[in-house]
Amino acid sequence: MRISKSPWLLHYDGSSCNGCDIEVLAATTPRFDVERFGIINTGNPKHADIFLCTGGVNAQNQDVVRQIYDQMPDPKVVLACGICACDGGIFKECYNILGGTDTVIPVDVYVPGCAVRPEAIIDGVVKALQILDDKKRRMKQEGYRSLTSEEYRKQLEEKKAGGVKADA
Amino acid sequence: MKGNRSVIPFGPQHPVLPEPIHIDLVVEDEKVVEAIPSIGFVHRGLESLVTKKDFGEMVYVAERICGICSFGHGYGYVNAIEHLMSIEPTDRAKYIRTILFELSRMHSHILWLGLMADAFGFESLFMETWKYREKILDMLEAATGGRVIFSIIRIGGLRKDVPDDVLRGFLPELEKVEEGIRACEKAFMSDPAVLGRLKGVGYISKEDAIRLGCEGPFLRGSGVAIDNRTRGYAAYSKVDYDIITSEDGDSYGRCYVRIQEIYQSADIIRQCIENIPGEGIYVPVKGFPNGEYMTVIEQPRGGACYYVHASGKKFIERMRVRTPTFANVPALAQMLKGCDVADVPILVVTVDPCISCTER
Numbered sequence: 001m002r003i004s005k006s007p008w009l010l011h012y013d014g015s016s017c018n019g020c021d022i023e024v025l026a027a028t029t030p031r032f033d034v035e036r037f038g039i040i041n042t043g044n045p046k047h048a049d050i051f052l053c054t055g056g057v058n059a060q061n062q063d064v065v066r067q068i069y070d071q072m073p074d075p076k077v078v079l080a081c082g083i084c085a086c087d088g089g090i091f092k093e094c095y096n097i098l099g100g101t102d103t104v105i106p107v108d109v110y111v112p113g114c115a116v117r118p119e120a121i122i123d124g125v126v127k128a129l130q131i132l133d134d135k136k137r138r139m140k141q142e143g144y145r146s147l148t149s150e151e152y153r154k155q156l157e158e159k160k161a162g163g164v165k166a167d168a
Numbered sequence: 169m170k171g172n173r174s175v176i177p178f179g180p181q182h183p184v185l186p187e188p189i190h191i192d193l194v195v196e197d198e199k200v201v202e203a204i205p206s207i208g209f210v211h212r213g214l215e216s217l218v219t220k221k222d223f224g225e226m227v228y229v230a231e232r233i234c235g236i237c238s239f240g241h242g243y244g245y246v247n248a249i250e251h252l253m254s255i256e257p258t259d260r261a262k263y264i265r266t267i268l269f270e271l272s273r274m275h276s277h278i279l280w281l282g283l284m285a286d287a288f289g290f291e292s293l294f295m296e297t298w299k300y301r302e303k304i305l306d307m308l309e310a311a312t313g314g315r316v317i318f319s320i321i322r323i324g325g326l327r328k329d330v331p332d333d334v335l336r337g338f339l340p341e342l343e344k345v346e347e348g349i350r351a352c353e354k355a356f357m358s359d360p361a362v363l364g365r366l367k368g369v370g371y372i373s374k375e376d377a378i379r380l381g382c383e384g385p386f387l388r389g390s391g392v393a394i395d396n397r398t399r400g401y402a403a404y405s406k407v408d409y410d411i412i413t414s415e416d417g418d419s420y421g422r423c424y425v426r427i428q429e430i431y432q433s434a435d436i437i438r439q440c441i442e443n444i445p446g447e448g449i450y451v452p453v454k455g456f457p458n459g460e461y462m463t464v465i466e467q468p469r470g471g472a473c474y475y476v477h478a479s480g481k482k483f484i485e486r487m488r489v490r491t492p493t494f495a496n497v498p499a500l501a502q503m504l505k506g507c508d509v510a511d512v513p514i515l516v517v518t519v520d521p522c523i524s525c526t527e528r
Contacts, residue, residue, distance in 0.1 A: 013186060017235045018187065021187065026298065026302070029294075029295055030295055043182060060211065093220050095213040115317050
């Protein structure tokens, strides 16, 4: 596939066990080296195109995840890295886990695995790149804009009130 | 200029931190006068899972306390349960556990070296050290099938055997890793730019290290020779090694201890591979654990305590873990007082913090 730009990653550890986080870091180091494509791990949400979120969302960090997401400029893609970020994983039954990343922000790509392998992360990022291109095109043509976390929350509530499960 | 204070928030999302911790730094000009940490970003409530998973399944949960020291956490829990049920694993299982434990220690220390290099802005050294870390992960993958979470340990022994030829294949790989780390060591130990960032930064005296209850390489970096491996669990009573200490007490001393421990671990693995006995790896488990037990093992970051309380049922009543990072936080708070703002990332990394262990 053709890469139309060098996307920058932002990584945030939700409440993961570190396993997925070091694999995200490992994906940027010499063995896997996504940096050769210009994919750089940045620390600033305002510079980032792709948001890698690992681990489930808990009571303390849900606002942090929302804030980071809202600070990222459009077009943006969210990657849920690891099974905990997808649906809570092994910690699903813990009292402090609300669920996967998609309980607070909209997720575009789900990358399962415990811990997720760097190859899988790269695969997910490649998928995210296609979505990023698509969103860019839609922004130009239809004035597309990503949901803010507040709009997403309302949408989830409406779905719940309508008797439809949030993840359906 | 007294009274002209401002607060700089550090974290929970910060380029130098792979994990979230929030510290409010109260600064006067460039000096930090107070550091107020707030935690809970990674708290999952993992210990409560003992009521939902039986004591055998809890091994997998214990391994996921932390993805870096995952084997150690699995081992600590299994060790406590095995004592409760008076199970004596076979010698081969003990030796393989020791080998995997030391491989984990090597990969954790190399990971730390990389993060340290990243913290003082030496990007190419960060990449170089992580290149060698991948070799360790290859060995772990060859032995267990996993890179980060292994799930090879179980109560009574191991899930599967690691064949002798796979173990012997580790020997040349270990040499390559050591050779690579020796090259990196030059940069860490004698590069003038690196020394400027490490020497004298975050000094903790021997007395303070004991008074504040530090653990692991942090404690040994201040010249206190305490290593829980000398308790002789697994096969540690059958191998030869010295406790590595440094009298420096600063970031440089801790760096020295960790680098030397990488070579030491490689040496322990070689001794284990040489003397490994060839018998079974699993002892059948009958019945349920009963009573309470507390065990201490030496994790890459220091001594970790595992407490288990069971009452003869399928589900144990209580599991509790005290992690080394928790013990090192008071020392971190002391180091942060009076330091430069630019040194904060280095001081945080020098503790080798594992937030996910600490908050669980």
